[in-house]
Amino acid sequence: MSGHDSKYFSTTKKGEIPELKEELNSQYKDKKKDAVKKVIAAMTVGKDVSSLFTDVVNCMQTENLELKKLVYLYLINYAKSQPDLAILAVNTFVKDSQDPNPLIRALAVRTMGCIRVDKITEYLCDPLQRCLKDDDPYVRKTAAICVAKLYDINAELVEDRGFLDTLKDLISDNNPMVVANAVAALAEIQETSTRPIFEITSHTLSKLLTALNECTEWGQVFILDALSRYKAADAREAENIVERVTPRLQHANCAVVLSAVKMILQQMELITSTDVVRNLCKKMAPPLVTLLSAEPEIQYVALRNINLIVQKRPTILAHEIKVFFCKYNDPIYVKMEKLEIMIKLASDRNIDQVLLEFKEYATEVDVDFVRKAVRAIGRCAIKLERAAERCISVLLELIKIKVNYVVQEAIIVIKDIFRRYPNTYESIIATLCESLDTLDEPEAKASMIWIIGEYAERIDNADELLESFLESFPEEPAMVVLNNATVETDNPDLRDRAYIYWRLLSTDPEAAKDVVLAEKPVISDDSNNLDSSLLDELLSNIATLSSVYHKPPEAFVSRAKSASAKPDDDEPPLPILLPSSTGQGLQISAQLVRRDGQVFYSLLFENNSQMLLDGFMIQFNKNTFGLAAAGPLQVPPLQPGSTARILLPMITFQNISPGAPNTLLQVAVKDNQQPVWYFNDKISLHVFFSEDGRMERANFLETWKSLPDSNEVSKDLPAAVIHGVDAAIEHLAAANVFFVAKRRNADKELLYMSAKGPSGVPFLIELTAAVSVPGVKCAVKTPSPELAPLFFDAMETLLK
Amino acid sequence: MPVAASAIYFLNLRGDVLINRLYRDDVGGNMVDAFRMHIMQTKELGTCPVRQIGGCSFFYMRISNVYIVIVVSSNANVACAFKFVVEAVALFKSYFGGAFDEDAIRNNFVLIYELLDEIMDFGYPQNLSPEILKLYITQEGVRSPFSSKPSEKPVPNATLQVTGAVGWRREGLVYKKNEVFLDIVESVNLLMSSKGSVLRCDVTGKILMKCFLSGMPDLKLGLNDKIGLEKESQLKSRPMKSGKTIELDDVTFHQCVNLTRFNSEKTVSFVPPDGEFELMKYRITEGVNLPFRVLPTIKELGRTRLEVNVKVKSVFGAKMFALGVVVKVPVPKQTAKTSFQVTSGRAKYNASIDCLVWKIRKFPGQTEATMSAEVELISTMVEKKPWTRPPIQMEFQVPMFTASGLRVRFLKVWEKSGYNTVEWVRYITKAGSYEIRC
Incomplete structure (x- = not known):
């Protein structure tokens, strides 16, 4: 029953692209379809097939749904790199969004939302408006998600067009899947907005809880996750909510179960009745245990979450420690997490069993796991005073096996036990001393020396033992040295031999003794180590990455709620062109600026990766104005977490790209550690406006008349606004657009201005606008009218 | 945020991309390079299924000879993501008729792209029921109840089925024999x-x-x-x-x-x-009624010999029987020679898993069987660390028994x-x- 698509991958001939082009334009449907499949196959393996854009888009108008979907997939991938051509697809999209077939309507809206090109987005609004009110629930549920997509591209547009209200209405839709997707979209929008958009009232809460019963499994996750933010008014309401959520614990989908657990834990905070709480704890245990029979990756997520849950509510799994015993074939990451939880659940009641398990693990093959098991025994000893003796005897048994790393790890934890319970277990020192020769790790050696030093007066041959360490002194790492010196101050017999180290520490042995022996931090049980407010935050993020990393979301999500709230200096923030998610941690923001009559490329490098980045180089592709770097890029080596701001002088007319003028500036940046990063910037014409662009009135009139009327172009700039004539003149003058004359016509102000563009091209400008009303009409007369579109772009930016 | 994925990649064991689909704009198209460089080509592979590299997090699963990698840059719902992968794989299997591996993916990549577009939107999982999806996503070779009709024409109420309250069953089914x-x-x-x-x-x-x-x-x-x-x-x-x-x-x-x-x-x-x-x-x-009791004794006789004795008792009803019983007894790596005595079935030494493997095809209830084996080891000069003695493992099936x-x-x-x-x-x-x- 299997397909045979693999044949589409096997075209590696030289003339592939022209050949595909021909096939795409074939009149035979099948050939066309096969060609599109080949294009998609080539795209998948990473070949650049963007040059076929027009040809592929031409295949879009088809009755064949499969072919249509493939073309759409192509568009999603390449529209961004061909924004000007993407407009070709708009018509078909708009037409498809009114197709009688709901699958096609939904497909059109879904795909348009994935294409982040302004021109497409502009045309998305009307179809989206229609689809949100479509008769077919399938179209509505797709449109609901599309609102979230649009919000991500252009939040203002969503708010202006009232999509948020329509979306909120969908919460009351009669179809559960529409409700679920609307909730997901609203929750996401709320997360990126600081304004209250999606507030859950007790009314919506109850409606959504009812919808829960009919939703698909994923819909249940969306709803539960959104509702977990709800704060119940009192204990009674909380109990009510919990009662309606508990049935979800029986769901086969682990995400539903974890989201239900999250919600129940949140509400439990408010519940005062101990009976109810105890009952809930009892109900939550079995589903949590069941998660451990899922795929190992899911087990891992569950275990990381259980780790948090038992810190908050130790009673939930207090009797279930056996289910955390490691299976021989568990993946190592599952074993490590199980071990952590076993330590947390260990109590006087079950410690014997737990110790038997740890002892078993200490004989396994994986060294890291074995070490962790040994350390676990020590941690139990520190946690449970009454069990400490048994722990020590297990450790001694392990030392007798004489496996090198087990012995060393055991000695390290025994030192901790000695520090926790001083003068209690020194009878075992003799046994420890027997394995002195096998120690070769600094931490183990340091621990042993500490023990000997601490109990020197009870060890007859302490000096001999220490002497054996002293022989290798010069090679010892700092940790051992320090501890040895501690010992010396305590042991007069060796004082003469250690005078060098005294000098290291202090000239006064008594002072050294005070200093060194005083610094003994209290060893305590570290198994419940998370701060309680952090723990609460993590618990409110159950099932998410935050609960797996045990870090609050801000610690690893770079795109925070208010990204602009970073006033590092008084300059306006530069637009981010390479986000750190794309640049493997390197973020680059940049913009062309004009300073003192020269064009600069202002760049901000941010290193959010874990490594040092250096050796930065920059290269610009051919562009309309032939912009290129005037010198090499000089960025200091960037430590992780640091930033650097650079002003790169630019020269023009170096490598001019032929063709109609456009604003595209393609930039490549490279460093020694990472691959080459490519990003696109937009050239704004106003950086070229020169300081000598001022024209006298007469000169202006003369030039105006000398140019033919065909050289005059005008355009409405809908986003531009003039708040006051004088302010506008001043503002534009700062950008080298100079005032010539003004007049009034009815309620409109007319401004005449001049500017001088690249290679001295003059621009004669007429602005028509009503004060403080958005929308400015801009007419320009120039010897180079082909630059007019770029000029309007620049004016719109200046007047925003 | 219940978003489960920003991008999903299917890679083969060498790290070549078989399928990729970007759902959100917050991760770059080249993130898979980071995965290859920082996980696949290092010892980290297999040590932890959730990893952070740079500003992105990676969740991955290996299924037969394919890695499925999900990339996100937000605080995504990991449980949802993994469950989505598991269910998506089940869905693909039901479309391909069983296998899910590199070849199956290459042979069905158009179908997979189509399904990926349908089952997740902007990173939010949608309906993944094979039953319903097969109504309107049909590919050559996929048997559909509507295959007699031209596949160009979509089922009229497919969309209502996808979103219906009974989103897993289609209406109007008729069987002669129920x-x-x-x-x-x-x-x-x-x-x-x-x-x-x-x-x-x-x-x-x-x-x-x-x-x-x-x-x-x-x-x-x-x-x-x-x-x-x-x-x-x-x-x-x-x-x-x-x-x-x-x-x-x-x-x-x-x-x-x-x-x-x-x-x-x-x-x-x-x-x-x-x-x-x-x-x-x-x-x-x-x-729990354990179907089998196992009583092993393993004696180390000196440094070069082991004596293994395993008795297995079946404790289920005498009229029932177990099938395909396999007992795997681990032995040290340096095993040189083995000899066996068994009361039923066959035993041999399997060097690739360092086990004595004892197989009994049919094991009646209320009986017992024993295997005794002598194992000779190569004597090693170096002071070896003691043998870790992994557990004995057993496989079986007992029909009509719970x-x-x-x-x-x-x-x-x-x-x-x-x-x-x-x-x-x-x-x-x-x-x-x-x-x-x-």
């Missing part, structure tokens, strides 16, 4: 200490169902579990019938089961999907047309991780 097959499949997990005491023991069971039923039937399933029976007798106000009852520790249900009703009335009622599906899973830890004691009491089918149904029930118990330390 049949239901129930398979109760249990895996026993055991961890026994070398002294014969049970350290951990549980049964995870699932009820698999195959439905060939017309119309929109309502089904109700009755088991011999204690809580369900108590509730039933309470509702009907008559005393509980005597007989063996069992206590289920936990149950989880397919999304077709009405959970609210289960919670209040303790009855399992549902409108089933058509064809095969997993109705429920359960877990039991109390009162380790939990679970029984199906009834399965009622209501449909408005009032047809009769034939119900078939089978039981089988398999070894899960059945380990005996020695």
Whole structure:
């Protein structure tokens, strides 16, 4: 029953692209379809097939749904790199969004939302408006998600067009899947907005809880996750909510179960009745245990979450420690997490069993796991005073096996036990001393020396033992040295031999003794180590990455709620062109600026990766104005977490790209550690406006008349606004657009201005606008009218 | 945020991209390079399924010879993401007819792209039921109930099915013979200490169902579990019938089961999907009937010889029998020569897994079998670290036996047309991780 698509991958001939082009334009449907499949196959393996854009888009108008979907997939991938051509697809999209077939309507809206090109987005609004009110629930549920997509591209547009209200209405839709997707979209929008958009009232809460019963499994996750933010008014309401959520614990989908657990834990905070709480704890245990029979990756997520849950509510799994015993074939990451939880659940009641398990693990093959098991025994000893003796005897048994790393790890934890319970277990020192020769790790050696030093007066041959360490002194790492010196101050017999180290520490042995022996931090049980407010935050993020990393979301999500709230200096923030998610941690923001009559490329490098980045180089592709770097890029080596701001002088007319003028500036940046990063910037014409662009009135009139009327172009700039004539003149003058004359016509102000563009091209400008009303009409007369579109772009930016 | 993915990649073991789909704009198209460089080509592979590199997090799973990698840059729902991958793979398998591997992906890449577009939107999982998706995503070679019609024409009410309240069953099904097959499949997990005491023991069971039923039937399933029976007798106000009852520790249900009703009335009622599906899973830890007892003795005689003695007793009913019994007894790596004596079956030494493998095809109930083996080791000069003695592992299947004691009491089918149904029930118990330390 299997397909045979693999044949589409096997075209590696030289003339592939022209050949595909021909096939795409074939009149035979099948050939066309096969060609599109080949294009998609080539795209998948990473070949650049963007040059076929027009040809592929031409295949879009088809009755064949499969072919249509493939073309759409192509568009999603390449529209961004061909924004000007993407407009070709708009018509078909708009037409498809009114197709009688709901699958096609939904497909059109879904795909348009994935294409982040302004021109497409502009045309998305009307179809989206229609689809949100479509008769077919399938179209509505797709449109609901599309609102979230649009919000991500252009939040203002969503708010202006009232999509948020329509979306909120969908919460009351009669179809559960529409409700679920609307909730997901609203929750996401709320997360990126600081304004209250999606507030859950007790009314919506109850409606959504009812919808829960009919939703698909994923819909249940969306709803539960959104509702977990709800704060119940009192204990009674909380109990009510919990009662309606508990049935979800029986769901086969682990995400539903974890989201239900999250919600129940949140509400439990408010519940005062101990009976109810105890009952809930009892109900939550079995589903949590069941998660451990899922795929190992899911087990891992569950275990990381259980780790948090038992810190908050130790009673939930207090009797279930056996289910955390490691299976021989568990993946190592599952074993490590199980071990952590076993330590947390260990109590006087079950410690014997737990110790038997740890002892078993200490004989396994994986060294890291074995070490962790040994350390676990020590941690139990520190946690449970009454069990400490048994722990020590297990450790001694392990030392007798004489496996090198087990012995060393055991000695390290025994030192901790000695520090926790001083003068209690020194009878075992003799046994420890027997394995002195096998120690070769600094931490183990340091621990042993500490023990000997601490109990020197009870060890007859302490000096001999220490002497054996002293022989290798010069090679010892700092940790051992320090501890040895501690010992010396305590042991007069060796004082003469250690005078060098005294000098290291202090000239006064008594002072050294005070200093060194005083610094003994209290060893305590570290198994419940998370701060309680952090723990609460993590618990409110159950099932998410935050609960797996045990870090609050801000610690690893770079795109925070208010990204602009970073006033590092008084300059306006530069637009981010390479986000750190794309640049493997390197973020680059940049913009062309004009300073003192020269064009600069202002760049901000941010290193959010874990490594040092250096050796930065920059290269610009051919562009309309032939912009290129005037010198090499000089960025200091960037430590992780640091930033650097650079002003790169630019020269023009170096490598001019032929063709109609456009604003595209393609930039490549490279460093020694990472691959080459490519990003696109937009050239704004106003950086070229020169300081000598001022024209006298007469000169202006003369030039105006000398140019033919065909050289005059005008355009409405809908986003531009003039708040006051004088302010506008001043503002534009700062950008080298100079005032010539003004007049009034009815309620409109007319401004005449001049500017001088690249290679001295003059621009004669007429602005028509009503004060403080958005929308400015801009007419320009120039010897180079082909630059007019770029000029309007620049004016719109200046007047925003 | 319940977003599960910003991008999803399917890679082969060399790291070549087989399929990629970007759902959101917050991760770059080249993130897969980071995955290759920082995970695939390092020792990190397999140490942790969730990793952060730069500003992005990666979740990955290996399924046969394919890595499925999900990339996100927000605080995504990891549980949702992994579950999505698991279900998506099940969906692909049901489309390809079984296998999911590199070849199957390459051969169906158009279909996979189409499905990926349908089952996730902007990183939010949508309907993943194969039953429903096959209504309108049809590819050559995929058998569809509508395949006789031209596939160009979509099923008229497909969209209503996708979003319907019964999103897993389509209307208007007709079968000549209405049949239901129930398979109760249990895996026993055991961890026994070398002294014969049970350290951990549980049964995870699932009820698999195959439905060939017309119309929109309502089904109700009755088991011999204690809580369900108590509730039933309470509702009907008559005393509980005597007989063996069992206590289920936990149950989880397919999304077709009405959970609210289960919670209040303790009855399992549902409108089933058509064809095969997993109705429920359960877990039991109390009162497990272990089908086999294993009594091993392994003696190390000096440094070059081992004496292995394993006795296996079957403790299920004398009329039943187990199939495919395999006992794997680990031996040290430096094993040179082995000799065996067995009372039934065959034993041999398998050097690639360092085990003595003893196979018995058919093992009747209430009997016992023994294997004794002598193992000679190559003597090594270096002071070796002592042998770690991994546990003995066992595989088996016992038909018509449930380790939990679970029984199906009834399965009622209501449909408005009032047809009769034939119900078939089978039981089988398999070894899960059945380990005996020695």
